Amino acid sequence: MLISILLAVSITLMYAAPLMFAGLGGVISENAGVVNIGIEGMMTIGAFCGAAVGYFSGNPWWGFAAGGLSGGLLALVHAVASISFRADQTISGVAINFIGPGLALFLSRKLFAGSAMTKPVEHPIPTIFGSYAAKSSNLLIKAANIEMTVPIVFICALVLWFVLYKTSWGLRIRSVGENPAAADTLGINVYKIKYVAVFVSGVLSGFGGATMTLAVMNYFTQSTISGQGFIALAAVIFGKWKPHGTMAACLLFGFAQALVVLLGGSNSKIQIPSSLLSMLPYVLTLVSLVLFVRHSTAPKADGIPYVKGH
Amino acid sequence: MKGKKALSLITSLAIVGVLLSGCGSGSTPGAPSGAAKATFKDGMVTDVGGINDQSFNEGAWNGLQKFGQKNPGVQVKYLESSQSSDYSPNLNQFASNNYNLVWAIGYLMADAVKASAKAYPKVNFAIVDDSITPTPSNLTCVLFRAQESSFLVGYIAALKTKTDKVGFIGGVPGTVIDEFEYGFRAGVAYGAKELGKNISVNVQYANSFSDASLGKAIAQHMYAQGADIIFAAAGNVGQGMIAEAKAENKLCEGVDMDQAKLAPNNVLTSALKNVNDAVELISQDVKEGKKVGGQTISYGLKDGGVGIPYTAQAIKMCGQDVIDKAKKVQQDIIDGKIVPPYNKATYNKYLTTLK
Numbered sequence: 001m002l003i004s005i006l007l008a009v010s011i012t013l014m015y016a017a018p019l020m021f022a023g024l025g026g027v028i029s030e031n032a033g034v035v036n037i038g039i040e041g042m043m044t045i046g047a048f049c050g051a052a053v054g055y056f057s058g059n060p061w062w063g064f065a066a067g068g069l070s071g072g073l074l075a076l077v078h079a080v081a082s083i084s085f086r087a088d089q090t091i092s093g094v095a096i097n098f099i100g101p102g103l104a105l106f107l108s109r110k111l112f113a114g115s116a117m118t119k120p121v122e123h124p125i126p127t128i129f130g131s132y133a134a135k136s137s138n139l140l141i142k143a144a145n146i147e148m149t150v151p152i153v154f155i156c157a158l159v160l161w162f163v164l165y166k167t168s169w170g171l172r173i174r175s176v177g178e179n180p181a182a183a184d185t186l187g188i189n190v191y192k193i194k195y196v197a198v199f200v201s202g203v204l205s206g207f208g209g210a211t212m213t214l215a216v217m218n219y220f221t222q223s224t225i226s227g228q229g230f231i232a233l234a235a236v237i238f239g240k241w242k243p244h245g246t247m248a249a250c251l252l253f254g255f256a257q258a259l260v261v262l263l264g265g266s267n268s269k270i271q272i273p274s275s276l277l278s279m280l281p282y283v284l285t286l287v288s289l290v291l292f293v294r295h296s297t298a299p300k301a302d303g304i305p306y307v308k309g310h
Numbered sequence: 311m312k313g314k315k316a317l318s319l320i321t322s323l324a325i326v327g328v329l330l331s332g333c334g335s336g337s338t339p340g341a342p343s344g345a346a347k348a349t350f351k352d353g354m355v356t357d358v359g360g361i362n363d364q365s366f367n368e369g370a371w372n373g374l375q376k377f378g379q380k381n382p383g384v385q386v387k388y389l390e391s392s393q394s395s396d397y398s399p400n401l402n403q404f405a406s407n408n409y410n411l412v413w414a415i416g417y418l419m420a421d422a423v424k425a426s427a428k429a430y431p432k433v434n435f436a437i438v439d440d441s442i443t444p445t446p447s448n449l450t451c452v453l454f455r456a457q458e459s460s461f462l463v464g465y466i467a468a469l470k471t472k473t474d475k476v477g478f479i480g481g482v483p484g485t486v487i488d489e490f491e492y493g494f495r496a497g498v499a500y501g502a503k504e505l506g507k508n509i510s511v512n513v514q515y516a517n518s519f520s521d522a523s524l525g526k527a528i529a530q531h532m533y534a535q536g537a538d539i540i541f542a543a544a545g546n547v548g549q550g551m552i553a554e555a556k557a558e559n560k561l562c563e564g565v566d567m568d569q570a571k572l573a574p575n576n577v578l579t580s581a582l583k584n585v586n587d588a589v590e591l592i593s594q595d596v597k598e599g600k601k602v603g604g605q606t607i608s609y610g611l612k613d614g615g616v617g618i619p620y621t622a623q624a625i626k627m628c629g630q631d632v633i634d635k636a637k638k639v640q641q642d643i644i645d646g647k648i649v650p651p652y653n654k655a656t657y658n659k660y661l662t663t664l665k
Contacts, residue, residue, distance in 0.1 A: 007534055011527040011659060018523070105360075116360060120572050127557070142558070157474045217522050217553040219572065226520040261527045265514040267535070274483070278517035289415065 071206020464497025
């Protein structure tokens with residue numbers, strides 16, 4: 001029983017970690033008033049760069065950093081389009097979702113002899129008990145042996161929450177998302193705040209992608225990132241645009257997936273058709289959305305380009 | 311506001327550009343054009359996986375290239391589809407350019423190829439992994455008896471398991487994955503009988519071909535429940551399984567291509583589907599004027615359409631004795647002494663013959 005619970009926890013965390021990174025990315029961008037549909041594209045480029053740099057450098061942490069940086073750089077494209085040129089943020093985000101996978105594929109073919117997938121990373125991101133767990137015969141340790149990315153994402157969430165709600169910087173970010181004109185009259189550099197928020201959003205999304213290729217798997221293929229960015233985006237709304245809410249939403253989704261895994265299988269005690277079981281995460285999400293979340297209001301100026309002096 | 315308009319224009323152009331770049335024209339590497347006038351033109355249309363998918367499309371293209379190299383005067387070419395609406399235009403582009411044979415790679419193109427075959431009755435078409443009935447007289451359907459390679463993979467799992475528990479992870483349930491599941495289970499049962507023990511198979515479907523995290527989670531659960539070898543026929547989901555096997559230092563079995571290179575110390579063997587051989591064989595037949603249209607051709611162990619790797623790597627992982635035994639079973643399947651089941655009904659029938 002204890003093992004099952006631990007297994008459920010570790011599957012939940014493993015499944016949710018990439019979503020949580022990307023969700024946090026969505027939170028900071030949208031709190032600064034920039035809708036970020038492009039999370040999926042930023043995750044894809046982050047996943048590729050994470051795997052590629054992790055492979056060539058032999059060090060997963062360089063890969064992880066590169067994943068974040070590449071996501072941030074791609075996010076800057078979104079920032080230039082949607083902040084400086086005031087393009088429609090949805091369209092710009094959709095474009096990012098095309099550019100991300102396209103660029104990843106292009107680079108992969110260049111760097112890996114025409115292949116659409118990278119070579120496996122020699123050293124993936126370690127787990128908290130590391131090689132000790134592989135040698136140990138203790139099932140409890142094996143079940144609780146989560147990847148290092150999990151504590152990192154919780155630290156990121158804590159930092160983001162602290163910055164957003166306990167520092168003047170956070171107040172500025174939120175004010176830019178709520179009422180940029182008022183923030184501007186108070187001397188806040190609206191554009192700068194938005195740029196930084198979108199960049200950080202891309203870095204976090206890139207971390208999410210790199211988590212997929214360096215912790216969950218150990219190489220990149222075209223379908224490594226398939227919808228995680230959109231689930232993260234939904235989690236942002238589900239979590240009322242708050243870091244803790246978004247984290248909870250991702251964990252709920254991950255937990256539902258863990259239930260699917262633990263209840264499924266032909267030697268499970270209760271036999272539920274797998275196709276029905278697979279609906280569980282979505283049904284659970286929908287039900288809790290209706291029951292517990294109800295009013296989820298975006299930052300007032302979310303998605304509206306800011307024009308100085310208008 | 312001017313800036314905004316200009317930017318939306320640029321953005322939309324960028325989107326259109328990206329969309330266009332994926333599909334259609336401009337993909338003719340390897341085509342020995344410019345040489346003497348082509349006497350036989352052989353083209354293939356990829357599904358959305360693209361030409362470098364490390365699986366079906368790439369395998370088919372390798373086969374086609376080999377065919378082109380062996381036969382002077384043959385021109386080979388591929389067109390990539392970036393979305394399902396590209397299938398018909400791509401197929402028709404080949405057909406209207408007087409190609410002798412046009413390949414549709416993957417069952418996703420079944421409807422498109424059926425329509426094209428009707429529209430261009432003089433062009434030969436072939437589709438991989440789908441059987442269209444009634445088959446138009448200018449269309450060849452190519453199937454693979456995946457149950458035969460899966461049987462061998464299951465047999466090896468039975469010989470190698472130490473816990474007497476193995477696992478199977480399926481993608482989305484359906485006739486193609488059924489062949490893998492029941493072939494594998496029959497192979498395990500055959501091996502278990504040979505060893506005189508009971509080996510249980512834990513079967514779980516991911517209902518996805520793409521969610522690698524889910525594959526990893528299912529593998530983690532199966533290993534925790536005591537399975538020591540898992541076989542996945544689930545696309546990208548299976549890659550999550552391989553990652554978990556590597557992390558836990560357990561064994562697993564790959565699918566479609568030799569996946570040993572992904573985790574050389576963990577992938578025991580793989581159930582291969584040699585699309586390249588099939589593409590090459592049928593192209594050769596059509597070129598020689600043999601009548602292959604209007605029928606479904608199914609490839610198995612006998613003709614090398616499916617199989618398992620007998621590489622040095624495989625011998626290192628399985629051991630020479632297991633490989634030798636697998637070869638013997640392979641011969642029995644080729645000789646028809648063993649008929650691997652391909653769905654639940656045939657599997658249950660097969661089990662009764664084992665007793």
